[in-house]
Amino acid sequence: MSNMTAKELVNELGLSRARLLYQIIAKLDNDKKPRKNAMGQYIFDDNAVKNIKQYYTSVGVKHNTSNVKQLDSKMIDTILSSLNSQVVKFEKQVDQLTNKLDDREQQLQKLTAEKEQIRQEKEKQITELTQEYNDQIAELHKLLDQQQKLNLATSEKNK
Known part of the structure:
Protein backbone atom coordinates (compact mmCIF):
# COMPACT_ATOMS: atom_id res chain seq x y z
CA MET A 1 0.00 0.00 0.00
CA SER A 2 1.35 3.46 -0.85
CA ASN A 3 0.56 6.88 0.54
CA MET A 4 -3.15 7.70 0.79
CA THR A 5 -4.83 11.05 0.71
CA ALA A 6 -7.03 12.21 3.54
CA LYS A 7 -10.02 11.96 1.25
CA GLU A 8 -9.26 8.33 0.37
CA LEU A 9 -8.80 7.42 4.03
CA VAL A 10 -12.04 9.07 5.20
CA ASN A 11 -13.94 7.39 2.35
CA GLU A 12 -12.50 4.01 3.27
CA LEU A 13 -13.31 4.43 6.97
CA GLY A 14 -16.64 6.18 6.43
CA LEU A 15 -15.66 9.22 8.48
CA SER A 16 -15.85 12.92 8.02
CA ARG A 17 -12.60 14.72 7.29
CA ALA A 18 -12.98 16.76 10.49
CA ARG A 19 -13.45 13.63 12.61
CA LEU A 20 -10.32 12.10 11.15
CA LEU A 21 -8.16 15.19 11.39
CA TYR A 22 -9.35 16.70 14.66
CA GLN A 23 -10.55 13.78 16.74
CA ILE A 24 -8.82 10.59 15.75
CA ILE A 25 -5.38 11.96 14.86
CA ALA A 26 -5.44 14.19 17.93
CA LYS A 27 -5.95 11.12 20.15
CA LEU A 28 -3.00 9.20 18.70
CA ASP A 29 0.33 9.12 20.51
CA ASN A 30 2.85 11.46 18.90
CA ASP A 31 4.92 8.57 17.54
CA LYS A 32 1.80 7.10 15.86
CA LYS A 33 0.54 10.32 14.26
CA PRO A 34 1.04 10.82 10.53
CA ARG A 35 3.81 13.22 9.53
CA LYS A 36 3.16 16.48 7.73
CA ASN A 37 4.77 17.64 4.50
CA ALA A 38 6.31 21.08 3.95
CA MET A 39 2.87 22.53 3.23
CA GLY A 40 1.46 21.27 6.53
CA GLN A 41 -0.60 18.46 4.96
CA TYR A 42 -0.67 15.02 6.56
CA ILE A 43 1.18 12.21 4.83
CA PHE A 44 -0.81 9.01 5.25
CA ASP A 45 1.81 6.31 4.72
CA ASP A 46 1.22 2.62 5.47
CA ASN A 47 2.26 3.00 9.09
CA ALA A 48 0.03 6.04 9.73
CA VAL A 49 -2.96 4.33 8.05
CA LYS A 50 -2.39 1.21 10.15
CA ASN A 51 -2.22 3.29 13.39
CA ILE A 52 -5.38 5.22 12.50
CA LYS A 53 -7.28 2.04 11.64
CA GLN A 54 -6.16 0.35 14.86
CA TYR A 55 -7.31 3.30 16.94
CA TYR A 56 -10.53 3.54 14.94
CA THR A 57 -11.46 -0.10 15.57
CA SER A 58 -10.25 -0.13 19.19
CA VAL A 59 -12.61 2.63 20.27
CA GLY A 60 -15.56 1.14 18.42
CA VAL A 61 -16.16 4.09 16.14
CA LYS A 62 -19.29 3.71 13.98
CA HIS A 63 -18.69 3.30 10.24
CA ASN A 64 -21.89 5.00 9.26
CA THR A 65 -21.39 8.77 9.45
CA SER A 66 -25.11 9.51 9.70
CA ASN A 67 -25.33 7.27 12.77
CA VAL A 68 -22.26 8.98 14.18
CA LYS A 69 -23.75 12.41 13.57
CA GLN A 70 -27.04 11.30 15.10
CA LEU A 71 -25.26 9.72 18.04
CA ASP A 72 -23.07 12.79 18.48
CA SER A 73 -26.15 15.02 18.43
CA LYS A 74 -27.93 12.84 20.99
CA MET A 75 -24.81 12.68 23.14
CA ILE A 76 -24.40 16.44 22.94
CA ASP A 77 -28.05 16.96 23.92
CA GLN A 107 -25.03 37.21 63.56
CA LEU A 108 -21.51 38.59 63.61
CA GLN A 109 -22.81 42.18 63.46
CA LYS A 110 -25.25 41.43 66.30
CA LEU A 111 -22.52 39.84 68.42
CA THR A 112 -20.17 42.73 67.69
CA ALA A 113 -22.85 45.20 68.79
CA GLU A 114 -23.52 43.17 71.96
CA LYS A 115 -19.80 42.99 72.68
CA GLU A 116 -19.50 46.77 72.30
CA GLN A 117 -22.49 47.29 74.60
CA ILE A 118 -20.98 45.01 77.24
CA ARG A 119 -17.63 46.81 76.91
CA GLN A 120 -19.33 50.17 77.45
CA GLU A 121 -21.27 48.83 80.47
CA LYS A 122 -18.07 47.46 82.00
CA GLU A 123 -16.29 50.75 81.34
CA LYS A 124 -19.17 52.59 83.04
CA GLN A 125 -19.04 50.19 86.01
CA ILE A 126 -15.29 50.67 86.30
CA THR A 127 -15.73 54.45 86.21
CA GLU A 128 -18.46 54.32 88.87
CA LEU A 129 -16.46 51.96 91.09
CA THR A 130 -13.36 54.12 90.67
CA GLN A 131 -15.34 57.21 91.66
CA GLU A 132 -16.84 55.37 94.65
CA TYR A 133 -13.39 54.19 95.69
CA ASN A 134 -11.98 57.70 95.34
CA ASP A 135 -14.89 59.10 97.39
CA GLN A 136 -14.28 56.50 100.12
CA ILE A 137 -10.58 57.29 100.19
CA ALA A 138 -11.37 61.00 100.46
CA GLU A 139 -13.80 60.29 103.34
CA LEU A 140 -11.18 58.14 105.06
CA HIS A 141 -8.57 60.90 104.69
CA LYS A 142 -11.04 63.33 106.21
CA LEU A 143 -11.73 60.96 109.12
CA LEU A 144 -8.02 60.37 109.56
CA ASP A 145 -7.40 64.12 109.69
CA GLN A 146 -10.17 64.49 112.29
CA GLN A 147 -8.72 61.61 114.32
CA GLN A 148 -5.26 63.15 114.18
CA LYS A 149 -6.65 66.55 115.25
CA LEU A 150 -8.58 64.90 118.05
CA ASN A 151 -5.51 62.98 119.17
CA LEU A 152 -3.48 66.18 119.06
CA ALA A 153 -6.12 68.07 121.05
CA THR A 154 -6.37 65.27 123.60
CA SER A 155 -2.61 65.08 123.88
CA GLU A 156 -2.34 68.84 124.47
CA LYS A 157 -5.13 68.72 127.04
CA ASN A 158 -3.41 65.98 128.95
CA LYS A 159 -0.18 67.93 129.21
Whole structure:
Protein backbone atom coordinates (compact mmCIF):
# COMPACT_ATOMS: atom_id res chain seq x y z
CA MET A 1 0.00 0.00 0.00
CA SER A 2 1.35 3.46 -0.85
CA ASN A 3 0.56 6.88 0.54
CA MET A 4 -3.15 7.70 0.79
CA THR A 5 -4.83 11.05 0.71
CA ALA A 6 -7.03 12.21 3.54
CA LYS A 7 -10.02 11.96 1.25
CA GLU A 8 -9.26 8.33 0.37
CA LEU A 9 -8.80 7.42 4.03
CA VAL A 10 -12.04 9.07 5.20
CA ASN A 11 -13.94 7.39 2.35
CA GLU A 12 -12.50 4.01 3.27
CA LEU A 13 -13.31 4.43 6.97
CA GLY A 14 -16.64 6.18 6.43
CA LEU A 15 -15.66 9.22 8.48
CA SER A 16 -15.85 12.92 8.02
CA ARG A 17 -12.60 14.72 7.29
CA ALA A 18 -12.98 16.76 10.49
CA ARG A 19 -13.45 13.63 12.61
CA LEU A 20 -10.32 12.10 11.15
CA LEU A 21 -8.16 15.19 11.39
CA TYR A 22 -9.35 16.70 14.66
CA GLN A 23 -10.55 13.78 16.74
CA ILE A 24 -8.82 10.59 15.75
CA ILE A 25 -5.38 11.96 14.86
CA ALA A 26 -5.44 14.19 17.93
CA LYS A 27 -5.95 11.12 20.15
CA LEU A 28 -3.00 9.20 18.70
CA ASP A 29 0.33 9.12 20.51
CA ASN A 30 2.85 11.46 18.90
CA ASP A 31 4.92 8.57 17.54
CA LYS A 32 1.80 7.10 15.86
CA LYS A 33 0.54 10.32 14.26
CA PRO A 34 1.04 10.82 10.53
CA ARG A 35 3.81 13.22 9.53
CA LYS A 36 3.16 16.48 7.73
CA ASN A 37 4.77 17.64 4.50
CA ALA A 38 6.31 21.08 3.95
CA MET A 39 2.87 22.53 3.23
CA GLY A 40 1.46 21.27 6.53
CA GLN A 41 -0.60 18.46 4.96
CA TYR A 42 -0.67 15.02 6.56
CA ILE A 43 1.18 12.21 4.83
CA PHE A 44 -0.81 9.01 5.25
CA ASP A 45 1.81 6.31 4.72
CA ASP A 46 1.22 2.62 5.47
CA ASN A 47 2.26 3.00 9.09
CA ALA A 48 0.03 6.04 9.73
CA VAL A 49 -2.96 4.33 8.05
CA LYS A 50 -2.39 1.21 10.15
CA ASN A 51 -2.22 3.29 13.39
CA ILE A 52 -5.38 5.22 12.50
CA LYS A 53 -7.28 2.04 11.64
CA GLN A 54 -6.16 0.35 14.86
CA TYR A 55 -7.31 3.30 16.94
CA TYR A 56 -10.53 3.54 14.94
CA THR A 57 -11.46 -0.10 15.57
CA SER A 58 -10.25 -0.13 19.19
CA VAL A 59 -12.61 2.63 20.27
CA GLY A 60 -15.56 1.14 18.42
CA VAL A 61 -16.16 4.09 16.14
CA LYS A 62 -19.29 3.71 13.98
CA HIS A 63 -18.69 3.30 10.24
CA ASN A 64 -21.89 5.00 9.26
CA THR A 65 -21.39 8.77 9.45
CA SER A 66 -25.11 9.51 9.70
CA ASN A 67 -25.33 7.27 12.77
CA VAL A 68 -22.26 8.98 14.18
CA LYS A 69 -23.75 12.41 13.57
CA GLN A 70 -27.04 11.30 15.10
CA LEU A 71 -25.26 9.72 18.04
CA ASP A 72 -23.07 12.79 18.48
CA SER A 73 -26.15 15.02 18.43
CA LYS A 74 -27.93 12.84 20.99
CA MET A 75 -24.81 12.68 23.14
CA ILE A 76 -24.40 16.44 22.94
CA ASP A 77 -28.05 16.96 23.92
CA THR A 78 -27.65 14.55 26.83
CA ILE A 79 -24.43 16.18 27.95
CA LEU A 80 -25.94 19.67 27.65
CA SER A 81 -29.01 18.59 29.60
CA SER A 82 -26.82 17.07 32.29
CA LEU A 83 -24.61 20.16 32.43
CA ASN A 84 -27.65 22.44 32.60
CA SER A 85 -29.08 20.48 35.50
CA GLN A 86 -25.71 20.63 37.25
CA VAL A 87 -25.58 24.39 36.68
CA VAL A 88 -29.05 24.74 38.23
CA LYS A 89 -27.96 22.57 41.14
CA PHE A 90 -24.79 24.60 41.66
CA GLU A 91 -26.72 27.87 41.42
CA LYS A 92 -29.06 26.63 44.17
CA GLN A 93 -26.04 25.68 46.29
CA VAL A 94 -24.48 29.10 45.68
CA ASP A 95 -27.77 30.76 46.72
CA GLN A 96 -27.95 28.62 49.86
CA LEU A 97 -24.35 29.37 50.76
CA THR A 98 -24.89 33.07 50.07
CA ASN A 99 -27.91 33.07 52.38
CA LYS A 100 -25.93 31.26 55.08
CA LEU A 101 -23.11 33.75 54.67
CA ASP A 102 -25.57 36.65 54.98
CA ASP A 103 -27.03 35.07 58.13
CA ARG A 104 -23.55 34.63 59.59
CA GLU A 105 -22.68 38.23 58.80
CA GLN A 106 -25.85 39.40 60.56
CA GLN A 107 -25.03 37.21 63.56
CA LEU A 108 -21.51 38.59 63.61
CA GLN A 109 -22.81 42.18 63.46
CA LYS A 110 -25.25 41.43 66.30
CA LEU A 111 -22.52 39.84 68.42
CA THR A 112 -20.17 42.73 67.69
CA ALA A 113 -22.85 45.20 68.79
CA GLU A 114 -23.52 43.17 71.96
CA LYS A 115 -19.80 42.99 72.68
CA GLU A 116 -19.50 46.77 72.30
CA GLN A 117 -22.49 47.29 74.60
CA ILE A 118 -20.98 45.01 77.24
CA ARG A 119 -17.63 46.81 76.91
CA GLN A 120 -19.33 50.17 77.45
CA GLU A 121 -21.27 48.83 80.47
CA LYS A 122 -18.07 47.46 82.00
CA GLU A 123 -16.29 50.75 81.34
CA LYS A 124 -19.17 52.59 83.04
CA GLN A 125 -19.04 50.19 86.01
CA ILE A 126 -15.29 50.67 86.30
CA THR A 127 -15.73 54.45 86.21
CA GLU A 128 -18.46 54.32 88.87
CA LEU A 129 -16.46 51.96 91.09
CA THR A 130 -13.36 54.12 90.67
CA GLN A 131 -15.34 57.21 91.66
CA GLU A 132 -16.84 55.37 94.65
CA TYR A 133 -13.39 54.19 95.69
CA ASN A 134 -11.98 57.70 95.34
CA ASP A 135 -14.89 59.10 97.39
CA GLN A 136 -14.28 56.50 100.12
CA ILE A 137 -10.58 57.29 100.19
CA ALA A 138 -11.37 61.00 100.46
CA GLU A 139 -13.80 60.29 103.34
CA LEU A 140 -11.18 58.14 105.06
CA HIS A 141 -8.57 60.90 104.69
CA LYS A 142 -11.04 63.33 106.21
CA LEU A 143 -11.73 60.96 109.12
CA LEU A 144 -8.02 60.37 109.56
CA ASP A 145 -7.40 64.12 109.69
CA GLN A 146 -10.17 64.49 112.29
CA GLN A 147 -8.72 61.61 114.32
CA GLN A 148 -5.26 63.15 114.18
CA LYS A 149 -6.65 66.55 115.25
CA LEU A 150 -8.58 64.90 118.05
CA ASN A 151 -5.51 62.98 119.17
CA LEU A 152 -3.48 66.18 119.06
CA ALA A 153 -6.12 68.07 121.05
CA THR A 154 -6.37 65.27 123.60
CA SER A 155 -2.61 65.08 123.88
CA GLU A 156 -2.34 68.84 124.47
CA LYS A 157 -5.13 68.72 127.04
CA ASN A 158 -3.41 65.98 128.95
CA LYS A 159 -0.18 67.93 129.21
